[in-house]
Structures are given as structure tokens and as C-alpha cells.
Amino acid sequence: MPKKNMYSELNRLARTEEERESLKEELQVLSASLYEREGAFEQALAYKVRPTTGETVKKLLVEGKVSDRAKFFEEAAKALESLKILELTIAFDPKGQSIERIWQWVRRNVGEGITLKFSVDRSIGAGAIVVYKGKFRNYSLKKLLEDYFAANRQNLIDLLA
Amino acid sequence: MDTQLLFYATIILTALMGIVLGWVAISYRKLIEKYDKIRTSAQEAEKALEQQRARVLEEAKVQAKQIVTEAQTRSGQLISEAASFGNQTKELLGSELNKLQAVELGYYQKALEETKLQAQASLGGISKDVRQEVVRQIDAVRIGLTGEIQKAQLETRQMLSASYKKMEDEIEAYKAERLKRVDETIFEILKDVSAKAIGKTLSLEDHEDVVVKALEDAKKEHVL
Numbered sequence: 001m002p003k004k005n006m007y008s009e010l011n012r013l014a015r016t017e018e019e020r021e022s023l024k025e026e027l028q029v030l031s032a033s034l035y036e037r038e039g040a041f042e043q044a045l046a047y048k049v050r051p052t053t054g055e056t057v058k059k060l061l062v063e064g065k066v067s068d069r070a071k072f073f074e075e076a077a078k079a080l081e082s083l084k085i086l087e088l089t090i091a092f093d094p095k096g097q098s099i100e101r102i103w104q105w106v107r108r109n110v111g112e113g114i115t116l117k118f119s120v121d122r123s124i125g126a127g128a129i130v131v132y133k134g135k136f137r138n139y140s141l142k143k144l145l146e147d148y149f150a151a152n153r154q155n156l157i158d159l160l161a
Numbered sequence: 162m163d164t165q166l167l168f169y170a171t172i173i174l175t176a177l178m179g180i181v182l183g184w185v186a187i188s189y190r191k192l193i194e195k196y197d198k199i200r201t202s203a204q205e206a207e208k209a210l211e212q213q214r215a216r217v218l219e220e221a222k223v224q225a226k227q228i229v230t231e232a233q234t235r236s237g238q239l240i241s242e243a244a245s246f247g248n249q250t251k252e253l254l255g256s257e258l259n260k261l262q263a264v265e266l267g268y269y270q271k272a273l274e275e276t277k278l279q280a281q282a283s284l285g286g287i288s289k290d291v292r293q294e295v296v297r298q299i300d301a302v303r304i305g306l307t308g309e310i311q312k313a314q315l316e317t318r319q320m321l322s323a324s325y326k327k328m329e330d331e332i333e334a335y336k337a338e339r340l341k342r343v344d345e346t347i348f349e350i351l352k353d354v355s356a357k358a359i360g361k362t363l364s365l366e367d368h369e370d371v372v373v374k375a376l377e378d379a380k381k382e383h384v385l
Contacts, residue, residue, distance in 0.1 A: 125356030128375040139375030
């Protein structure tokens with residue numbers, strides 16, 4: 001019987017929404033290979049999924065002493081579905097390093113079981129618009145400037161006059 | 162025997178038929194003669210009738226001619242008599258009408274003269290009063306009109322001043338509104354330009370730092 005917390009390892013492979021979707025597809029491929037000819041599963045682990053995915057799955061199966069692989073993949077799919085989504089609108093296109101840094105911060109400071117959903121809007125200048133569990137907050141540079149101009153409107157008019 | 166009997170019978174029958182045929186021929190001849198007689202007499206009767214008809218027609222023509230001649234003569238007499246009577250009547254009627262016209266005209270002229278005199282007498286009396294009344298009315302109307310004109314001028318002037326003031330106010334409000342919009346647009350442009358300009362000057366690490374700072378603020382504010 002696989003342990004529930006063992007699926008948190010999979011969260012590392014599903015840091016963003018896109019990664020989660022890819023991982024779900026890979027797990028489906030591996031699960032389907034269980035019902036094919038002998039040796040199909042090992043072949044799928046080696047060639048049909050990303051190396052990191054193959055290694056992580058192999059490690060989890062060994063460390064968890066999993067005997068029912070079909071059950072394992074079923075539980076893994078459920079665990080991926082249950083990940084909470086943190087939506088971030090930012091002013092740049094995040095790549096590997098940036099994603100890792102932000103995701104690590106979230107993991108340490110907010111908790112496990114979260115996947116990031118990035119949107120890019122360069123008009124916000126910098127910062128982020130955050131949406132999480134139905135809460136919304138704008139921490140963008142654009143909002144900062146809006147607040148500043150609203151507060152100092154008359155001073156600015158005098159300055160421009 | 163039978164043959165002889167048949168022979169005699171045939172001869173007898175033939176003789177009888179000959180007698181019958183002869184009788185028929187004689188009867189036919191008599192009938193034709195009778196027919197000829199009747200036809201001849203009919204033709205004669207028809208001829209006589211035709212002659213009689215022609216004679217009657219001739220007599221009728223003569224009589225008709227006489228009647229027409231008599232009628233023409235009589236009608237000529239009647240026309241001449243009628244013309245004579247018409248002329249007499251016309252003359253009589255004309256003289257009577259002239260008489261009547263003269264009488265009626267005399268009456269009308271008299272009545273007209275009398276009416277004229279009466280009217281002169283009546284109008285002569287009232288013309289002075291009427292003139293005075295008319296002059297008074299005209300003066301009153303003139304005074305009234307002058308007052309109304311002055312009043313209208315005053316009202317128009319006031320109305321124009323009010324409209325001008327209202328227009329000035331509206332222009333001022335419009336100017337203020339436009340200036341406000343210009344200010345807002347300037348601020349909008351400034352804000353966008355600043356945000357984009359600052360955003361572009363930041364490095365990837367700076368951007369990451371700002372995002373992490375945003376997440377920290379979110380956590381402090383219990384958004385996360």
C-alpha cells in the first residue's frame with residue numbers, strides 16, 4: 001500500500017500548471033504500459049517519459065515497496081489533481097531558474113501541494129498580481145504608481161503647471 | 162286442268178287490271194284538267210285584285226294630295242293670324258310695362274331721397290363723438306404699445322444676459338472637464354510609461370526579487 005506523503009515528491013515535477021499537465025500524461029502512459037506485454041513498463045520508464053519523471057517514479061516504487069503499481073498510478077493521478085493553484089501575473093516570461101526560485105519560496109513559506117499558474121502581462125512593469133484560494137491582491141509596479149499618482153495628484157499638477 | 166284454270170284465271174286478272182288502270186288514267190286526266198281550271202281562275206282573280214289595289218292606291222294618293230294642300234292653306238292662314246295677334250300683344254304689354262316702370266321708379270327715387278336725408282341727419286350728429294372716441298382709443302393703444310415694447314426690450318435684455326451667463330458657466334464647466342480629462346490622460350500615460358520604463362530597466366533577478374517581495378507582502382497580508 002503506497003504512503004500518502006510519498007506523492008509529495010511528484011509535486012517537485014509539477015511546479016507549474018504546464019508541468020503538472022505533462023506529468024499527468026506521462027503517468028497515464030506508464031499506467032497503460034502495465035497492461036501491455038512483459039517489459040513494456042520498464043521500456044516506457046526508460047524511453048517514453050522524461051528522465052526525471054522515470055527516475056522519480058522508479059525511486060518511489062522501490063522506496064515505497066509498491067506491489068500494486070496500478071493502484072500507485074491511480075493515487076498519483078489523484079494527488080496531482082488535488083494540488084492547489086497559486087496564480088501569479090508577472091511582467092516577465094519565467095524560465096527554469098526563476099520558476100525554481102519562486103516555487104521554492106512558496107514551498108518553504110506557504111507549504112507543500114501547490115502548483116504555480118503563471119500569466120505574463122508586461123504592462124504591469126514589475127511585481128505580481130496574486131490570486132490564491134479566491135483572494136486577489138495587486139502588488140504590481142503599475143498599481144504602486146497608480147496609488148502614488150492618486151495620492152500626490154495636486155502636487156504633480158502644481159509641478160507640471 | 163289446273164293449268165287451264167290457271168291460264169283463264171290469269172287472263173281474267175289481267176283484263177281486270179287493264180280495266181282498273183284505264184279507270185285510273187281517266188281519273189288522273191280529269192284531275193289535271195280540274196287543277197288547270199282552278200289555277201287559271203286563281204290567276205285571274207289575283208290579276209283583278211292587283212288592278213283593284215292599284216286603283217285604290219291611286220285614289221288614296223289623290224286624296225292625300227288634296228288634304229295636304231288644304232292643310233298648307235289652313236296653316237298659312239293660322240300663322241298669319243297668330244303673327245298679327247303676337248304683335249298686338251307685344252305692343253300692349255310694352256306700353257303697360259313702361260307705365261309700371263315709371264311709377265315704380267318714382268317710388269324708389271322718393272324713398273332714396275328720404276333715406277339719404279335721414280342718414281345725413283343721423284351721421285352728422287354722431288361723427289364728432291366717434292372721432293373723439295377713435296382718437297382716445299388710438300392714444301390709449303399707443304401708450305399701451307409703448308409700455309409693452311419697453312417691457313419686451315427689458316425682458317429680452319435680461320434673457321440675453323442670463324443666456325450669456327449660462328453659456329459662460331457651461332463653457333467654464335466644459336473647460337474644467339476637459340482639463341480634468343487631460344490631467345487624467347497625462348497621469349495615465351505617465352503611469353504606463355513609468356511602469357514600462359522601470360520594468361524594462363530591471364534585470365531578470367530584479368524581477369524575481371520584486372515578485373518574491375510581492376509574495377512576502379501577500380503572506381503578511383494573509384493572502385497566502
